[in-house]
Amino acid sequence: xxxxxxxxxxxxxxxxxxxxxxxxxxxxxxxxxxxxxxxxxxxxxxxxxxxxxxxxxxxxxxxxxxxxxxxxxxxxxxxxxxxxxxxxxxxxxxxxxxxxxxxxxxxxxxxxxxxxxxxxxxxxxxxxxxxxxxxxxxxxxxxxxxxxxxxxxxxxxxxxxxxxxxxxxxxxxxxxxxxxxxxxxxxxxxxxxxxxxxxxxxxxxxxxxxxxxxxxxxxxxxxxxxxxxxxxxxxxxxxxxxxxxxxxxxxxxxxxxxxxxxxxxxxxxxxxxxxxxxxxxxxxxxxxxxxxxxxxxxxxxxxxxxxxxxxxxxxxxxxxxxxxxxxxxxxxxxxxxxxxxxxxxxxxxxxxxxxxxxxxxxxxxxxxxxxxxxxx
Amino acid sequence: xxxxxxxxxxxxxxxxxxxxxxxxxxxxxxxxxxxxxxxxxxxxxxxxxxxxxxxxxxxxxxxxxxxxxxxxxxxxxxxxxxxxxxxxxxxxxxxxxxxxxxxxxxxxxxxxxxxxxxxxxxxxxxxxxxxxxxxxxxxxxxxxxxxxxxxxxxxxxxxxxxxxxxxxxxxxxxxxxxxxxxxxxxxxxxxxxxxxxxxxxxxxxxxxxxxxxxxxxxxxxxxxxxxxxxxxxxxxxxxxxxxxxxxxxxxxxxxxxxxxxxxxxxxxxxxxxxxxxxxxxxxxxxxx
Numbered sequence: 001x002x003x004x005x006x007x008x009x010x011x012x013x014x015x016x017x018x019x020x021x022x023x024x025x026x027x028x029x030x031x032x033x034x035x036x037x038x039x040x041x042x043x044x045x046x047x048x049x050x051x052x053x054x055x056x057x058x059x060x061x062x063x064x065x066x067x068x069x070x071x072x073x074x075x076x077x078x079x080x081x082x083x084x085x086x087x088x089x090x091x092x093x094x095x096x097x098x099x100x101x102x103x104x105x106x107x108x109x110x111x112x113x114x115x116x117x118x119x120x121x122x123x124x125x126x127x128x129x130x131x132x133x134x135x136x137x138x139x140x141x142x143x144x145x146x147x148x149x150x151x152x153x154x155x156x157x158x159x160x161x162x163x164x165x166x167x168x169x170x171x172x173x174x175x176x177x178x179x180x181x182x183x184x185x186x187x188x189x190x191x192x193x194x195x196x197x198x199x200x201x202x203x204x205x206x207x208x209x210x211x212x213x214x215x216x217x218x219x220x221x222x223x224x225x226x227x228x229x230x231x232x233x234x235x236x237x238x239x240x241x242x243x244x245x246x247x248x249x250x251x252x253x254x255x256x257x258x259x260x261x262x263x264x265x266x267x268x269x270x271x272x273x274x275x276x277x278x279x280x281x282x283x284x285x286x287x288x289x290x291x292x293x294x295x296x297x298x299x300x301x302x303x304x305x306x307x308x309x310x311x312x313x314x315x316x317x318x319x320x321x322x323x324x325x326x327x328x329x330x331x332x333x334x335x336x337x338x339x340x341x342x343x344x345x346x347x348x349x350x351x352x353x354x355x356x357x358x359x360x361x362x363x364x365x366x367x368x369x370x371x372x373x374x375x376x
Numbered sequence: 377x378x379x380x381x382x383x384x385x386x387x388x389x390x391x392x393x394x395x396x397x398x399x400x401x402x403x404x405x406x407x408x409x410x411x412x413x414x415x416x417x418x419x420x421x422x423x424x425x426x427x428x429x430x431x432x433x434x435x436x437x438x439x440x441x442x443x444x445x446x447x448x449x450x451x452x453x454x455x456x457x458x459x460x461x462x463x464x465x466x467x468x469x470x471x472x473x474x475x476x477x478x479x480x481x482x483x484x485x486x487x488x489x490x491x492x493x494x495x496x497x498x499x500x501x502x503x504x505x506x507x508x509x510x511x512x513x514x515x516x517x518x519x520x521x522x523x524x525x526x527x528x529x530x531x532x533x534x535x536x537x538x539x540x541x542x543x544x545x546x547x548x549x550x551x552x553x554x555x556x557x558x559x560x561x562x563x564x565x566x567x568x569x570x571x572x573x574x575x576x577x578x579x580x581x582x583x584x585x586x587x588x589x590x591x592x593x594x595x596x597x598x599x600x601x602x603x604x605x606x607x608x609x610x611x612x613x614x615x616x617x618x619x620x621x622x623x624x625x626x627x628x629x630x631x632x633x634x635x636x637x638x639x640x641x642x643x644x645x646x647x648x649x650x651x652x653x654x655x656x657x658x659x660x661x662x663x664x
Contacts, residue, residue: 100393103439109418109480110439114391145645147392147630253639256661283634285627290440297439299393304633311635312625315465319624325663333637340640 035125062170064360083170088279096303119154129181134279163188172351249336265324272305274353395482429490430515437482447512461511506596535576577603595621618652
C-alpha cells in the first residue's frame, strides 16, 4: 500500500476509533504513551495503551478549592470532554525526583558520575493549549539561557505531542486572558478537535503526519472545519474568569508593601499545592545521602516550593519567614518578575492553582484586589 | 598529594551540575570559626583553563553533605590555586572545616557577576566590607595592588563584631604599603583593641570622597549595606556608582533551582554583584 499521508498544516477528518491506530503507531515507534485517565476521583496523567484508558464519558466540575468528576449522558460522551486536572506534563519532563550524581571514594579520592540511564521517549496524549504554552515556558527556563538542564533537554527533545483543542472550560480557566488558548496554535505534532462523530486532526509536523500511517482519514470538509471552530468558540465563551495583565509587572513591583499581602497571607495555608499543580513552577532542591562509612554518596534533585519555610534559608534564618512574604514571592514572581527573567508571564491561565487551593484563593482576584487598592 | 584523576562521565556535552575534583592544598585559620582553604583542580587541563573575576563564586561539594556557594577570595592573577574563605555556619561548611591538605572535594564554577574593575582610569574605589563580606572583596584588593597606578584613591573600610572576627589582618600592612587607605572598626572592642569602635558605615565619617569620580563596592550583612548605601548617597555618590554583593539560598548556581531569586534577578546569574540602581525598588523591602 503506498503511503497516503496528509501534509503538514493540513486538517483531516478521522473516525474516532482510528485514534487507537495512532496509539499503536506511536507504540511501534517506541514511544511510551502518557495520557489522561480516571484514578481516585480525578483525571490524572499516566501511562496508557488503549482508547479505553481515556476518561470516555467523564467530565469535571471545578470551583475554587473544589474538583469533582461527573458522568455525562451517553449521547454526550466524549474522550476529551474535560478540563485540565491536578497533573501536568512537567512531572514527566521535569521529574519531581531525579538522580543528579553518584559519588564514590576510591583510594581516598572522590569520583563523580552522572547517571547513565537513557532518557524516556514520551508521547503526550491530550495536551491542552494552556499546557502547550506551559511547556514552551519551561523550555525557556530550563533550556533558554547560557545553561541548559541536560535532563530536561533529553526528555524534551524526544517528546511527541498530541494536542487537544478545548471543547469546554471550567470556572477556574482563564487561558483567553493569558492568550494561551483554548485553541492549540503551535508546538504540537497533531492536534485533535473532538466532534460527536469524528476527530478533526490538524497535522503539526512530519512526525505527526507519519503517525497517521494506515489510519483511515479524509480531507476535512468546510462543514467539519466549521463545526470544529464552533466547538472552540463555545469553550471560549464559557470562560468567565479574567486576568488583566497590561499593567504587569509594574503593578506588583510598585505595591510590594501593600496591606493586601497581609490579608491574603492570613488566608493562605502555605501548603504549596499551587506550586505542585502549576505547570510552570520549576523550583527544586537537592538531597544528599551517603552510606554509613561515608565512601559512597548520591545527589537527588527533588521538587521544591517557595512556600516551604526553609526555601529561603541562609545562615542566621529565613529570608521569608512569614506566609505573607512567601505568597508575595510566588505571585510577584509568577505574574511579575517572570516577565523580566524569561520574556513571558509564568502564568498560562490553566486555573489549577485556583481549583487545588484548599482555601480557594483565586490568583486573578488577588491581583484585582491590589489593583483596586492602587486605584484608590 | 594524590595524582589520581576523577573520571567524569558526561552524558550530554555539558552537565552544569557535575562538579570537578579538587584537592585541598592548605588550610589557614583566619578568625574564630573561619578558615581559608586553598585548593586546585586535580585535572591539569581544568587547572590551567580556569579563570575568574573578582566577586565570582564557586560551588563547593562534599558528597553526602551537600553543596555551598562560596566566593573566591584569592588573587585572580593566580587562578590555578583557588582560595575560599569559609565560615562554619551549617552542616556543609562544618564538614568542609574538617578537611585537611590532601583531601578531595567537588568544585564547579566560577559563577555569577563580578565587581566593576575596569571603570575609567583614575576612578576612586571605596571598598566597604563587614565581617566575612571582605572575602569576595579581597580579590579586588589584590587586583588593585597589581596595577595600583590605574586607580585614583583606593579606600578600604572594614569592620567586624570583635577584633577576633577580623579577617586577613596579617595582610593589612602590605595593603597599606601598596597604596590602599585601610580603615578598620569593631562593634565591640576588647582590652587590647586600640582602634576605632563602631559600626562600619560610621567609617565614612573618617574619609573624604569625590562623589563625581568614585565607585563604592560593598559586601556584608544586608542591614550594613543599607546604611553604607545611605552614607554613600548622602555624599552625593550616584546610585549607578554603588555596587553590592548579595547572598541568598542557592542550590544550583545556574538559574534552575529558583532559590536565589531577588525580584527579577537570580543572585547566581545577574548577581551576586549587583548595581544598586538596578535593584533599588526591591532592596530593603521587608522579608522580600
